Amino acid sequence: MVGENAFKTRLFLLKIQKVTNLNSLIYFLKKIPFIGKKIPDRLYKLYSIKAILFYVQLVISSCLKVLLKFVWFGACLGIVSLVPLSHILSLKGEKANWYAAVICWFLLVVLIKGGTSGLFYRVSFRDKNMHQLYNFPKKDLVLSTVVSNILGNSFSYLPAFIVGGLFLGHVVALPIFLLFGYVFFHLIGYLGNYLFCKYQVKTTLKIVIAVILELIFLVLILLIATKGQFLLDNSFVLLLSALVLLVGTAISSFFWLKSLANERYIFELYRVNPLEVEQVEQSAKQSSVLEGVNLLKSLTVEEEHLHEKATGSAYLNLLLFTRYRKQLSKLLRFRLLLIVGTGSAIILASFFINAFKIKHLSELYSIFPAVIFLMYLLSFGKKIVQICFVNCDVAMLYYPFYRKEKVILSGYKFRLKETLKYNTIMTTALFLMFVLFTIAHSQLFEWSFFCILALLLVSLSLLLSFHELFIYYLLQPFTSDMEQKNPLYSLASGTFYFIIYLNIRLHITGWLYPVVFSLFALFYVLIGLVLIRKFAPKTFKIK
Numbered sequence: 001m002v003g004e005n006a007f008k009t010r011l012f013l014l015k016i017q018k019v020t021n022l023n024s025l026i027y028f029l030k031k032i033p034f035i036g037k038k039i040p041d042r043l044y045k046l047y048s049i050k051a052i053l054f055y056v057q058l059v060i061s062s063c064l065k066v067l068l069k070f071v072w073f074g075a076c077l078g079i080v081s082l083v084p085l086s087h088i089l090s091l092k093g094e095k096a097n098w099y100a101a102v103i104c105w106f107l108l109v110v111l112i113k114g115g116t117s118g119l120f121y122r123v124s125f126r127d128k129n130m131h132q133l134y135n136f137p138k139k140d141l142v143l144s145t146v147v148s149n150i151l152g153n154s155f156s157y158l159p160a161f162i163v164g165g166l167f168l169g170h171v172v173a174l175p176i177f178l179l180f181g182y183v184f185f186h187l188i189g190y191l192g193n194y195l196f197c198k199y200q201v202k203t204t205l206k207i208v209i210a211v212i213l214e215l216i217f218l219v220l221i222l223l224i225a226t227k228g229q230f231l232l233d234n235s236f237v238l239l240l241s242a243l244v245l246l247v248g249t250a251i252s253s254f255f256w257l258k259s260l261a262n263e264r265y266i267f268e269l270y271r272v273n274p275l276e277v278e279q280v281e282q283s284a285k286q287s288s289v290l291e292g293v294n295l296l297k298s299l300t301v302e303e304e305h306l307h308e309k310a311t312g313s314a315y316l317n318l319l320l321f322t323r324y325r326k327q328l329s330k331l332l333r334f335r336l337l338l339i340v341g342t343g344s345a346i347i348l349a350s351f352f353i354n355a356f357k358i359k360h361l362s363e364l365y366s367i368f369p370a371v372i373f374l375m376y377l378l379s380f381g382k383k384i385v386q387i388c389f390v391n392c393d394v395a396m397l398y399y400p401f402y403r404k405e406k407v408i409l410s411g412y413k414f415r416l417k418e419t420l421k422y423n424t425i426m427t428t429a430l431f432l433m434f435v436l437f438t439i440a441h442s443q444l445f446e447w448s449f450f451c452i453l454a455l456l457l458v459s460l461s462l463l464l465s466f467h468e469l470f471i472y473y474l475l476q477p478f479t480s481d482m483e484q485k486n487p488l489y490s491l492a493s494g495t496f497y498f499i500i501y502l503n504i505r506l507h508i509t510g511w512l513y514p515v516v517f518s519l520f521a522l523f524y525v526l527i528g529l530v531l532i533r534k535f536a537p538k539t540f541k542i543k
Contacts, residue, residue, distance in 0.1 A: 009144035013130055018054045028488055062156070069157045073164065076104040098167050106178070110185045111217055118189020119196070119210050121146070123269050131270075138266050143257075146190060154182045173238035180245035187252035194259040197268040313407040317414045320392050328380070332422055335378050336429050343433030347440055358441065364434075364449065368456060368514050369503035371430065375460050376500045380422040381468030388415060389478050397542040405537035412473055412532060419465040427457040452511050459518035462525050467496060470528045473536040 026043050030036040080100040091099045123131075127141050161175035168174055192213070196206055259265055321328075350358065358364060396402040434453055438446075477489035506513065 009136065009140050010148040013127075013144070014058070015051075015054055016130070016134075017126075018057060019050050022050055022053065025487060065152075065156045066159050069153075069160045070163075072109060072157075073101065073105060073160050076101040076108065079104055095168055098164065102164060102168075102174075102178070106181065107218065110182050112214060114182065114186045115189040115192075115214065115217070116210060118186050119192045119206070121190060121193050121269070122271070128270065138270060139260050142266060142269055143260060146256075150183055150186045154179055154186075157182065170235050170238060173235040173242070177238045177242040177245070180242050180249055184245045184249045184252065187249060187256060190256050191252055191259075194256065194262075194265055197265050198262070313402065313411055314414065316392060316396065317411055320388065321418050324387055324391075328383075328422060331380070331383070332425060335426055338378075339426060339429045339433065343430075343436070347433075347437050350437070350441065364438075365510055365514070366507065368517075369506050371456075372460060372503050372517070373500055375423075375427065375430070375457075375464060376497070378426055379464040379468075380419050381464050381466075384415060384419045384422075385468045385472045389472075394478070394542070397540070403537070403541060408473070408537050408540050409533060412469060412536060416465060416469055419469065420461060423461045423465045427461045431457055448511070452514050455518045456514040459521040463521040466525045466528060470532060473532055473540045476540050476542075 023044060026039065030039045077097065080097050123138075123142060123145070127145060130136060131138060131141055158175060158179060161178045162171060164178075165171040165174035192210075195201075196209075201209070401407065431453060435450070438449070471489060471492045475489045475492065503517075
């Protein structure tokens with residue numbers, strides 16, 4: 001009954017999460033020019049189709065989860081092949097590595113990962129929000145989370161357990177032993193968590209106790225594992241051990257379920273967990289606006305006489321880039337040092353190391369794809385987009401005057417010009433390094449090569465300066481709380497990166513590739529400018 005209620009609660013929460021994601025996708029699809037107008041609002045009301053899609057996605061995610069468990073076992077086999085664990089444990093025979101892999105998995109996944117996750121368990125921020133929105137009983141949320149995590153993960157491992165049992169000749173006994181071992185040690189972790197909360201153990205002391213307990217269990221398991229081949233080779237011993245673990249699981253389950261009646265324990269589980277806060281902060285470091293936030297923290301305001309240079313919205317953009325000039329210049333100097341330093345090292349190496357010697361001009365053309373990828377990594381486009389949103393647009397887009405067509409287009413032109421300035425300085429430095437290289441090797445000097453190189457670098461500067469601002473103004477993916485909510489923005493960024501990355505795989509020997517790439521880049525920028533002028537005033541708004 002307990003497991004059934006926990007399963008229903010978790011299933012309901014998953015439905016809410018998936019349907020919300022689907023509704024968000026429909027919302028952003030409706031925002032796409034041309035396509036969005038053809039997507040009817042009734043899609044939001046197709047509850048039966050959403051339910052079917054939910055179960056299809058649930059089946060797919062479950063299958064992927066099972067495959068991931070095989071990956072864990074494969075990783076353990078890989079570790080065993082690198083570390084002579086079978087030799088350390090005196091395991092012999094053709095199946096020695098398989099025995100060692102099972103022991104390695106038990107130590108890493110069951111003991112360390114499983115026990116630790118239970119010891120430091122707290123209710124997640126998402127589940128707290130569900131409690132507030134849908135008024136779920138706190139106890140039910142805790143129960144559904146723990147039961148679904150333990151049972152869901154343990155049964156996902158079952159196919160891998162069976163495969164391991166087939167290889168070791170214990171297709172029934174070994175899976176049962178590993179299954180109950182997984183559940184038992186996880187429950188022990190949750191029981192330890194209850195005791196920590198009951199006696200209000202501080203976080204530092206919790207970590208110390210957890211490390212000591214893990215080491216004790218680790219030593220005991222390794223001592224038993226020295227007899228591992230005998231234990232794993234004997235089905236009777238495996239089943240007897242599984243029976244002991246089953247009894248331990250039943251006792252642990254009883255005491256842990258009893259602990260849920262303690263309101264103080266439930267209250268402690270809902271308190272802010274320092275480890276969880278740290279994880280949230282680490283995930284925030286991967287935010288799409290992180291660099292803009294970091295630059296904001298390092299901002300130093302200098303007095304500038306800007307009132308004589310611009311007014312209105314132009315003043316805002318001029319003020320923004322003036323205040324960030326010091327930080328952007330510092331980033332530019334670092335990139336220039338990287339380009340000049342690397343280029344100089346390659347020029348010097350070309351005199352002494354055969355791998356860097358270039359005898360034909362076609363070999364220089366073959367470097368162009370790497371140049372494109374390097375400039376993509378060094379481009380200022382994404383950084384300037386983040387600076388603009390974090391320090392200006394997130395606040396100003398609430399004002400009607402800032403959303404006027406004239407203001408949006410003038411702001412876009414100013415930002416494009418500033419981005420192009422920084423990127424052009426880098427491509428100029430790169431051009432000069434090519435000049436120095438060909439001067440050092442005079443047989444490679446040809447004016448036609450420099451004309452093609454100049455065309456490529458100019459078009460590349462335009463493309464990289466334009467692209468990030470282009471998708472930012474058309475898709476504007478960020479919300480007022482600095483989160484990225486538009487999946488189309490991620491898709492556009494990922495596709496652009498994939499295309500740039502594919503260039504590295506090309507083997508170029510002539511002038512045709514850089515010319516075609518340059519023409520494509522210029523055409524993309526030209527078409528994009530037309531789209532910006534037509535649609536940006538409608539799409540550039542706060543989410």
